[in-house]
Amino acid sequence: AQTVTQSQPEMSVQEAETVTLSCTYDTSESDYYLFWYKQPPSRQMILVIRQEAYKQQNATENRFSVNFQKAAKSFSLKISDSQLGDAAMYFCAYRSAVWAGGTSYGKLTFGQGTILTVHP
Amino acid sequence: NAGVTQTPKFQVLKTGQSMTLQCAQDMNHEYMSWYRQDPGMGLRLIHYSVGAGITDQGEVPNGYNVSRSTTEDFPLRLLSAAPSQTSVYFCASRINRGGTDTQYFGPGTRLTVL
Numbered sequence: 667a668q669t670v671t672q673s674q675p676e677m678s679v680q681e682a683e684t685v686t687l688s689c690t691y692d693t694s695e696s697d698y699y700l701f702w703y704k705q706p707p708s709r710q711m712i713l714v715i716r717q718e719a720y721k722q723q724n725a726t727e728n729r730f731s732v733n734f735q736k737a738a739k740s741f742s743l744k745i746s747d748s749q750l751g752d753a754a755m756y757f758c759a760y761r762s763a764v765w766a767g768g769t770s771y772g773k774l775t776f777g778q779g780t781i782l783t784v785h786p
Numbered sequence: 787n788a789g790v791t792q793t794p795k796f797q798v799l800k801t802g803q804s805m806t807l808q809c810a811q812d813m814n815h816e817y818m819s820w821y822r823q824d825p826g827m828g829l830r831l832i833h834y835s836v837g838a839g840i841t842d843q844g845e846v847p848n849g850y851n852v853s854r855s856t857t858e859d860f861p862l863r864l865l866s867a868a869p870s871q872t873s874v875y876f877c878a879s880r881i882n883r884g885g886t887d888t889q890y891f892g893p894g895t896r897l898t899v900l
Contacts, residue, residue, distance in 0.1 A: 770836075
């Protein structure tokens with residue numbers, strides 16, 4: 667079974683600064699998908715960014731970017747120009763690219779989460 | 787679209803009681819799933835469904851039942867509630883034809899079992 671590890675229970679950053687959240691995963695599969703989700707105090711799960719394992723180019727979404735190192739099984743999230751609204755719990759997640767008969771059976775596996783605090 | 791809706795938002799049960807957490811989506815998504823979130827453990831998959839009439843177990847299925855009679859609804863049943871089932875429960879859905887298709891989550895149900 668795949669496992670996802672977030673080794674930083676808590677991180678903090680000053681407003682306008684840059685912070686990087688770490689994520690490693692364990693898998694024997696060659697094709698899969700990786701995600702970062704944000705969970706603010708409202709508990710709503712919000713997709714931040716996603717990456718296909720077969721793509722070498724790192725995904726970018728505005729101030730959010732990833733550093734995907736497939737050989738090292740590492741998938742870190744970089745938040746640039748941090749804003750107060752970025753404060754939340756961040757989850758790294760893995761999904762297998764398992765297909766059968768045109769149906770995707772991939773299940774999301776989540777890390778333990780990292781609480782990000784943004785200081786004004 | 788209302789997206790993924792869950793009811794109730796909060797629930798308190800006594801040990802041994804049964805109840806059903808409701809989940810519905812109006813996006814015609816084939817794939818639906820239930821997770822529980824406990825402090826320090828992230829979200830763990832309870833059950834999932836790849837389409838109407840098809841369900842399967844996730845990582846922590848014991849004590850829970852599901853059914854999928856329609857594409858829209860995916861209720862989660864607690865058969866005999868235990869304090870260990872105190873948690874926040876999330877329902878999620880996505881279409882089933884893509885790889886990185888976005889998984890949409892409901893707002894969650896906070897369940898306390900006394």
